[in-house]
Amino acid sequence: MTETETTIEETYQLDQQVGFLLRLANQRHAAIFQDHAVxxxxxxxxxxxxxxxxxxxCSQNQLGRYAAMDIATIxxxxxxxxxxxxVGTEPSQDDKRRSLISLTPKGEALVEDLHRAGREISRATLAPLTPAEQRSLLKLLGKLA
Amino acid sequence: MTETETTIEETYQLDQQVGFLLRLANQRHAAIFQDHAVxxxxxxxxxxxxxxxxxxxCSQNQLGRYAAMDIATIxxxxxxxxxxxxVGTEPSQDDKRRSLISLTPKGEALVEDLHRAGREISRATLAPLTPAEQRSLLKLLGKLA
DNA sequence: TCCATAACATTTGCATACTAATGAATTTTG
DNA sequence: CAAAATTCATTAGTATGCAAATGTTATGGA
Structure with missing residues (x-):
């Protein structure tokens, strides 16, 4: 390895850090989401x-876990x-600590639209990649979790 | 394609959406960052x-761009x-609208530690992947941006 | 049966993250 | 040269995102 290679390898580059790249990808996804919001x-x-x-x-606590959100956030x-x-909430019959959450009819009515929009958002987000790269990215992200 | 395959393909799965996976990856990165915080x-x-x-x-506006942050956020x-x-700030000599930001000696003193920690955080974040997969992930994330 | 531990939800506090509005300053255009 | 357009930073408002503390309720162990 030449000195030049060593220098390049050792120079810290934020642009190449996975955290920074995740942030950029997230921001772009947010912008695309905004364009297709329901x-x-x-x-x-x-x-x-x-x-x-x-x-x-399900309970609020459970919903938070399903949706990858902190209990204060959910x-x-x-x-x-x-x-x-x-959504509507109701106290649990068998556990007074629990609050049960469910969709209202109004919420139910949105679901199909949301799924359609969700597919479009994912499609647009992954558009810069080839189909094989898209599968690869999803697999690798899944492996990171 | 059989009916079963069609059904699976059409069922919307949040777990498989790139946005959701990015969120999970980001959260994991945040937790790892916390473990190595300087x-x-x-x-x-x-x-x-x-x-x-x-x-x-550089100017605050420029720093925001470099760091992928909104002007209100930066x-x-x-x-x-x-x-x-x-960091310290000073008004620009040639543009009264501008505020120039720079590291203080105290900030400078942290940089090497931050770079070291940054490398470790990235290493730990990518640990579930093979080296080839790590390169692939970074490349694909870079391509998305 | 009672006490310690854990679970659930709420609240508080701090840090983003972004949109939109605003005022001051600079640049561009007629 | 003056007005219009743009840039820069600040501010206000809303939505997370999470840690920590708190009170209530349920569970497990001695």
Whole structure:
């Protein structure tokens, strides 16, 4: 290895760090999401609704886990979805600590649109890659988790 | 394609969406960053300092661009770094609109540690992947941006 | 049966992250 | 040369994102 190669290898480059690249990818995804937003839902609200559609009624704590959100975060997301009339909450019958969350009819009505938009958002996000690269990226990201 | 395959293909799965996977990867990176934090810097503060070390003194607007941050966001990050005594600001001589940001000696003193930690954080983040997969992931993420 | 531990949700506090509006300063255009 | 357009930074507002503390409830062990 020549001195030049050593120097290049040792120079810290933020642009090449996985964290920085993840951030850029995330920002681009956010922008694309904005272009295809259904209603005026945010990315996290979208994820919460998608999980409720998939799992049905569940506790707030469970929903947070399904949607990869901290318990304080999911509290806020559920509050805002309640304000939008898209989810409802009720106390659990067999565990007074629990709050059960479910989609309202209004929320249910959005699900198909959200799925359609979700597919389009993913398609647009991955557009710079070939199909093989797209599969590879999803696989590698999945392996990181 | 059989009906089963069609059904699986058409069922919307949040787990397989690139946005969701990016979120998970980001969260994991955040947790690893926390384990290796230098001082009590956050990921965005780290990025800002790394960019200042790389580019030298620049305007706040420019620093935001270098670090992939919104102008309102970089304002807050610079404020907090000033509070920590790691950066200083001065008005530009030739453009009164501009504020020039640079590292203080205290900030400079951190840079080597930050680079070392940065490498370790990236290494740990990519650890689940083989070296070839790591290169592939970085390349694909770079292609998405 | 009672106490310690754990679970669930809420609250507080701090740090982003971004849009939009605003004012000051600079640049461009007629 | 003056007005229009653009740039830079600040501010306000909203939405996360997470750690830590807190109170209530449930569970497990002695």
């Amino acid at each position: 209603g005026d839902l945010t990315r996290t609200q979208f994820a919460a609704i998608a999980r409720l559609a998939e799992h049905g009624r 509290k806020g997301v559920v509050d805002r979805l309640k304000q939008k009339g898209l | 001082g009590d810097l956050t990921r965005t503060q780290f990025a800002a300092i790394a960019r200042l070390a790389e580019h030298g003194r 304002k807050g990050v610079v404020d907090r770094l000033k509070q920590k005594g790691l």
